[in-house]
Amino acid sequence: MSIIPYIILMIIFVELLLSIYTLLFLLSYDKEEINYEIKDYPKVSIIVPAYNEGKNIKNTLERLIDLEYPKDKLEIIVVDDGSKDNTYEIAKEYEEKYNFVKVYKKENGGKSSALNYGIKRSSGEIIVTLDADSIPEKDSLIKMLKYMYYYNADIVVPAIQTINTKKFIEKYQYIDYAIHNFSGIVVDTMNSVFIASGPFSVFKRSVFEKIGLFDEKNISEDMEIALRAQKNNFKIKFCPEAIIKTVPPDNFKSLLKQRVRWTLGFIENYMKYRDIENEYLREVVFGINIILYILIPLSFSIILYTYGYQLYNFLIYLSSINYDILYFIKNSFSFDINTYIIQLLSTSQLILTIFSIILLIDFFLFINIYRRYDKSKSWLSIIYYSIIYLIFSIYFNAIFIIVALYYKLFGRNLRWGGIVWNNSLINKLLNKKYG
Amino acid sequence: MDKPRNIITIAVIISILSFFLGIILGYLLYQYSFQQSILQINEINSLVISAQYLASSQSLECSNNYLSFLEYLKSQIAQVGLELTYLESKENIYYNKEEIRYLKSQYFNMEYLHFLLTRKYIEDCNITNFTLILYFYDNQYCSDECDQEGNILTYLYAQNQHNLYIYSFDSSYPNYFISYYNLNYNITTWPFIIIYRYNETYIIRGFASLDELESYLTK
Numbered sequence: 336m337s338i339i340p341y342i343i344l345m346i347i348f349v350e351l352l353l354s355i356y357t358l359l360f361l362l363s364y365d366k367e368e369i370n371y372e373i374k375d376y377p378k379v380s381i382i383v384p385a386y387n388e389g390k391n392i393k394n395t396l397e398r399l400i401d402l403e404y405p406k407d408k409l410e411i412i413v414v415d416d417g418s419k420d421n422t423y424e425i426a427k428e429y430e431e432k433y434n435f436v437k438v439y440k441k442e443n444g445g446k447s448s449a450l451n452y453g454i455k456r457s458s459g460e461i462i463v464t465l466d467a468d469s470i471p472e473k474d475s476l477i478k479m480l481k482y483m484y485y486y487n488a489d490i491v492v493p494a495i496q497t498i499n500t501k502k503f504i505e506k507y508q509y510i511d512y513a514i515h516n517f518s519g520i521v522v523d524t525m526n527s528v529f530i531a532s533g534p535f536s537v538f539k540r541s542v543f544e545k546i547g548l549f550d551e552k553n554i555s556e557d558m559e560i561a562l563r564a565q566k567n568n569f570k571i572k573f574c575p576e577a578i579i580k581t582v583p584p585d586n587f588k589s590l591l592k593q594r595v596r597w598t599l600g601f602i603e604n605y606m607k608y609r610d611i612e613n614e615y616l617r618e619v620v621f622g623i624n625i626i627l628y629i630l631i632p633l634s635f636s637i638i639l640y641t642y643g644y645q646l647y648n649f650l651i652y653l654s655s656i657n658y659d660i661l662y663f664i665k666n667s668f669s670f671d672i673n674t675y676i677i678q679l680l681s682t683s684q685l686i687l688t689i690f691s692i693i694l695l696i697d698f699f700l701f702i703n704i705y706r707r708y709d710k711s712k713s714w715l716s717i718i719y720y721s722i723i724y725l726i727f728s729i730y731f732n733a734i735f736i737i738v739a740l741y742y743k744l745f746g747r748n749l750r751w752g753g754i755v756w757n758n759s760l761i762n763k764l765l766n767k768k769y770g
Numbered sequence: 771m772d773k774p775r776n777i778i779t780i781a782v783i784i785s786i787l788s789f790f791l792g793i794i795l796g797y798l799l800y801q802y803s804f805q806q807s808i809l810q811i812n813e814i815n816s817l818v819i820s821a822q823y824l825a826s827s828q829s830l831e832c833s834n835n836y837l838s839f840l841e842y843l844k845s846q847i848a849q850v851g852l853e854l855t856y857l858e859s860k861e862n863i864y865y866n867k868e869e870i871r872y873l874k875s876q877y878f879n880m881e882y883l884h885f886l887l888t889r890k891y892i893e894d895c896n897i898t899n900f901t902l903i904l905y906f907y908d909n910q911y912c913s914d915e916c917d918q919e920g921n922i923l924t925y926l927y928a929q930n931q932h933n934l935y936i937y938s939f940d941s942s943y944p945n946y947f948i949s950y951y952n953l954n955y956n957i958t959t960w961p962f963i964i965i966y967r968y969n970e971t972y973i974i975r976g977f978a979s980l981d982e983l984e985s986y987l988t989k
Contacts, residue, residue, distance in 0.1 A: 340863045348789050355788070356781035363777065525774045615774060648917075655918050656925040657980055666928075689788050 361700040371485040380410040380459030384449030388467035389420035412453040417443030445753030447549035447556040468582040469534035475577040489569040491537040493577035508583040510724035523573035525615035531561040535579040555600020562608040598739035635733030800864040832895035902966040912960035919961040
């Protein structure tokens with residue numbers, strides 16, 4: 336008796352659970368109206384770490400200057416992290432023009448070191464981190480501050496969406512970010528937001544004063560700071576109404592590199608914070624992420640094995656009937672209801688059917704809710720992008736996870752910005768042996 | 771209890787219920803299919819047996835009507851064979867060895883009875899252009915090769931439906947006639963094929979290609 340049907344059943348059960356949870360969540364979701372007027376605007380310091388951002392920095396600074404916020408309460412700090420292009424010179428022009436813009440240049444040390452450099456030189460009671468390739472809406476800051484005061488939160492993180500959707504890989508990422516934003520709404524109800532996204536997160540200065548600055552050696556510093564804040568009982572809120580546009584990787588190789596870094600970051604940070612007090616975060620959020628990290632490559636392997644085996648058999652079959660394609664086509668279309676009924680139970684199709692129906696309802700409810708916040712795309716475009724996502728997500732995610740696990744086990748190093756990640760099992764073993 | 775915990779609890783309960791509902795429904799459907807297969811076998815069996823009585827009690831009427839009846843019976847038996855393939859497939863989580871063994875044993879008896887009837891018809895009516903193939907396989911000792919041979923034979927049958935019948939038997943089944951063939955023809959390697967064509971008998975030990983099998987049909 337083959338074990339594969341039982342693994343498939345296990346995968347179906349987890350998917351069923353997630354889809355039913357999503358359905359219940361969507362049905363009970365009630366968007367709370369934030370009626371809060373900021374009477375006394377706090378001083379806000381926006382830290383923009385930039386490395387070779389000559390193409391983007393001008394646009395980013397223009398958008399920051401255009402933010403709906405009293406300029407006498409605003410401080411924009413650009414930290415050039417040893418760029419080799421003209422990032423510093425462009426930013427300097429803005430410093431000369433606007434007295435609330437400050438530009439610093441330092442040796443290359445990675446994004447976290449640039450952020451820390453900026454935070455140390457800032458004077459605002461609110462610190463905002465902004466990636467130089469990300470663009471906030473005019474009212475994003477105000478919206479997020481309203482959230483901060485309304486919920487008495489210490490950190491507020493925004494929704495993120497891609498700027499471009501021209502290329503296939505960008506369309507894919509549009510839905511990926513939409514799902515990411517939706518999961519932000521879900522984990523927010525459990526007070527378990529565990530990423531203070533780089534593109535535009537708002538912090539109270541007191542957070543850094545108590546728990547310290549960004550970890551300059553962490554490959555996923557935005558997750559690390561959020562988890563450290565969670566561990567110290569700071570309140571993090573997700574603000575779906577503030578949508579920050581970011582430039583997504585425009586080819587598979589860059590996307591793979593980004594996602595491998597995220598996955599490795601999750602593994603590292605999970606190991607560091609797995610005993611966190613927040614039980615939703617510890618058991619539900621971490622649990623689901625770990626289950627998905629196991630099940631996605633497992634599903635991928637089963638699909639690959641099944642298709643590979645079927646293809647092999649098909650080729651053998653064709654050769655044995657002297658490549659009579661017409662016969663094959665004719666037989667492929669013959670349909671018999673009795674056989675179909677028997678087939679129906681062969682791969683637990685019944686449960687799969689229930690799951691598919693729930694998933695379809697989930698999808699339309701999800702799009703309906705998502706479009707309350709992000710109306711930039713029509714229903715048709717979202718359905719079109721979703722089809723792309725549905726077809727490729729299992730394969731893409733499996734590749735991301737498998738490559739990340741490979742790095743975790745055998746990778747010698749992974750470079751990102753000024754950070755060199757070398758925390759793999761093989762390095763640990765070699766260091767133990769020779770260290 | 772707070773709202774997220776409520777949703778998680780309800781989701782877990784509904785998931786477990788619908789999951790097991792699916793499993794139970796699947797099992798009921800499997801049982802239904804199994805019962806249907808038994809009924810189908812009984813029905814065909816009684817038809818084959820009555821045809822056998824008829825054939826034994828009087829000389830055969832060598833008409834197209836009788837051949838059509840045999841064709842009808844063959845298609846019914848083939849349907850049972852197809853259902854059995856799915857019932858014993860690796861994907862069937864409700865697979866019950868004993869139940870399948872019983873069904874297959876009945877199925878092989880039917881196949882063999884049909885073979886005897888057809889051979890009698892061919893011999894009594896002097897049909898010279900009709901071929902009968904007995905195909906023996908053993909899933910334990912010959913899995914992929916026998917599957918491939920099965921595919922070739924299915925193809926061969928599809929191309930020669932009006933002058934060829936193929937009967938497949940699993941050598942590991944303890945039906946008396948299968949044991950008889952195993953012993954008499956010393957079947958120790960599979961695939962094993964016996965071809966009957968108008969007073970001639972050909973034996974092929976081991977894998978036979980499509981071209982090789984086709985050549986026997988034109989001999």
